Amino acid sequence: MKIMIVDDHEATRKILKSIILLHITEPIEFFEYDDGEDAVQNFVSDTPDYVLMDVEMKKMNGFEATNLILKKNPSAKVIIMTSNNSSYFRDKAKEAHSIGFVAKDDLSHLFNYLHFS
16 A cells, blocks of 8 residues: 655654554555645656645645646545635535545544555
């Protein structure tokens, strides 16, 4: 299993990895990026099964990055994660064709979207 974590806060990336590793027993390879632009550039070579995408980042936001990743691979599984749990952000996540939306204040919802063998 390969998971790409895209978030501009290193601490958040570490927390996500820890939470996933606590719940999943199979081997997981993580790819970490602090900006959507880097994620888009490395998506094809990394070939992640899932992308955990923050929204608010400096160079390229998560919605733009999600759109570009899905242009490269329409079956990519991108999960939008954000601290901003507003209906506007939820609607934008749907418009971007992400497979899910998770508020960072309740990361347990992440496992509604991550499916492992």
